[in-house]
Amino acid sequence: MRSVKEQEEELFPSTPGKVKIERAHGINRQFHRCFASTSTMFLWALFLITLTASYLSFQSFVSTSSRFLSSSAWDRQIRESAAPVRSQGLSVLVTGAAGFVGSHCSLALRKRGDGVVGLDNFNSYYDPSLKRARQALLSRSSIFVVDGDLNDRRLLSKLFSLAPFSHVLHLGAQAGVRYAVENPSSYVHSNIAGLVSLLEAARSADPQPAVIWASSSSVYGLNDKSPFSESDRTDRPASLYAATKKAGEAITHTYNHIYGLSITGLRFFTVYGPMGRPDMAYFSFTKAILAGKPITIYRGKNRADLARDFTYIDDIVRGCLASLDTAGESTGTGGKKSGPAPYRIFNLGNTSPVTVPTLVSILEKHLRLKAKKKLVEMPGNGDVPFTHANISLAMAELGYKPTTNLETGLKKFVKWYLSYYGHSRGRKTNL
Numbered sequence: 192m193r194s195v196k197e198q199e200e201e202l203f204p205s206t207p208g209k210v211k212i213e214r215a216h217g218i219n220r221q222f223h224r225c226f227a228s229t230s231t232m233f234l235w236a237l238f239l240i241t242l243t244a245s246y247l248s249f250q251s252f253v254s255t256s257s258r259f260l261s262s263s264a265w266d267r268q269i270r271e272s273a274a275p276v277r278s279q280g281l282s283v284l285v286t287g288a289a290g291f292v293g294s295h296c297s298l299a300l301r302k303r304g305d306g307v308v309g310l311d312n313f314n315s316y317y318d319p320s321l322k323r324a325r326q327a328l329l330s331r332s333s334i335f336v337v338d339g340d341l342n343d344r345r346l347l348s349k350l351f352s353l354a355p356f357s358h359v360l361h362l363g364a365q366a367g368v369r370y371a372v373e374n375p376s377s378y379v380h381s382n383i384a385g386l387v388s389l390l391e392a393a394r395s396a397d398p399q400p401a402v403i404w405a406s407s408s409s410v411y412g413l414n415d416k417s418p419f420s421e422s423d424r425t426d427r428p429a430s431l432y433a434a435t436k437k438a439g440e441a442i443t444h445t446y447n448h449i450y451g452l453s454i455t456g457l458r459f460f461t462v463y464g465p466m467g468r469p470d471m472a473y474f475s476f477t478k479a480i481l482a483g484k485p486i487t488i489y490r491g492k493n494r495a496d497l498a499r500d501f502t503y504i505d506d507i508v509r510g511c512l513a514s515l516d517t518a519g520e521s522t523g524t525g526g527k528k529s530g531p532a533p534y535r536i537f538n539l540g541n542t543s544p545v546t547v548p549t550l551v552s553i554l555e556k557h558l559r560l561k562a563k564k565k566l567v568e569m570p571g572n573g574d575v576p577f578t579h580a581n582i583s584l585a586m587a588e589l590g591y592k593p594t595t596n597l598e599t600g601l602k603k604f605v606k607w608y609l610s611y612y613g614h615s616r617g618r619k620t621n622l
């Protein structure tokens with residue numbers, strides 16, 4: 192038999208960076224000791240039941256996880272948010288919806304009339320207030336974001352039982368290449384265990400949704416053939432992050448093979464833009480330049496500049512939506528596939544790598560400030576010297592065509608950054 196602790200773990204799966212909520216039954220026990228007489232006990236029990244019931248119904252309006260699975264108000268929010276408002280519209284479960292790419296894709300889907308339900312664990316890998324701001328933006332477009340973890344299987348099956356999602360856009364993950372040396376288990380938790388948990392829910396759902404998910408350009412690892420094509424080697428990852436994404440490609444293949452899930456893996460190339468991720472170089476450099484603090488620029492062997500195929504968020508959103516629109520159907524029911532389902536992998540990049548020093552000089556120009564640069568040798572913690580996408584496959588099959596270069600994209604980012612954080616161009620901050 193499972194212990195109480197184990198049962199609780201199932202209900203409250205661990206979420207890196209998240210504080211667990213104090214268990215209510217501990218409080219019950221204290222009350223029990225204090226009020227021993229039967230009639231007082233009865234009255235207290237009644238009081239506690241009423242208190243718990245009002246607490247649960249209040250919480251269901253605020254946020255949720257498995258704790259609130261029985262609330263009808265919560266059920267209604269999921270159903271309404273999942274319902275498309277255009278004919279033939281999609282109904283999409285977006286994981287990582289309060290994240291950078293997730294929030295932009297959710298808004299774009301909603302704008303064209305698709306149903307969207309978000310899922311996000313709001314972990315503290317980077318400032319959760321930015322995630323809450325994105326959630327507020329989604330909420331203004333009537334998109335409900337469930338506050339819960341991918342590893343919460345009860346929650347996932349509840350979501351699929353409430354809404355017949357036609358698609359899952361799985362963007363929830365532990366991101367960041369270099370952070371993997373600091374916190375390896377968070378990558379296993381989200382990118383491996385969380386992915387399997389999601390695929391289990393998807394393959395059991397009726398109807399089975401098509402799954403589109405975020406892989407990464409980092410799977411090319413030590414590949415030095417340029418530009419990177421989908422058929423190139425991906426068996427030499429340079430970071431645990433890359434290894435978990437590569438594992439994800441293998442895991443999704445298994446679910447495609449056994450259960451007939453329609454799978455599309457998207458290898459994103461260093462996505463940037465407004466409302467982006469504060470852990471990424473373009474974002475943290477902007478913050479440091481404004482504060483007059485030094486930035487560290489990594490260099491490769493023989494002092495070679497590092498380069499990335501930086502890709503603007505709007506191009507990525509178009510690639511994601513095109514992937515949803517062209518994904519063939521899953522073929523399984525009741526845990527069995529009735530025929531082969533599509534398994535696709537696409538590079539979504541910009542096709543024009545830019546060096547990190549050039550990125551910095553573009554930022555300096557838009558911020559009208561000079562950066563204090565420290566040039567150091569690339570630490571051996573997961574970086575690769577360059578990335579460069581061959582996007583012919585995505586062009587042919589998705590009609591994908593990136594239109595924003597780094598100069599234009601960073602201009603838009605800087606404009607957003609200054610207005611969001613209330614700074615002025617050309618003036619240093621006190622941060």
Ligand SMILES: O=C(O)[C@H]1O[C@H](OP(=O)(O)OP(=O)(O)OC[C@H]2O[C@@H](n3ccc(=O)[nH]c3=O)[C@H](O)[C@@H]2O)[C@H](O)[C@@H](O)[C@@H]1O
Nearest residue numbers: 366367368407408409459460461471472487488489497574
């Ligand atoms: O394309 C991808 O697959 C990956 O892109 C980014 O990873 P990365 O390209 O390393 O992006 P940044 O962390 O923004 O770094 C960009 C470049 O700046 C360099 N850098 C970073 C930080 C720093 O302090 N100094 C510095 O020179 C890095 O070495 C790298 O060459 C994302 O962080 C990953 O989540 C994503 O999967």
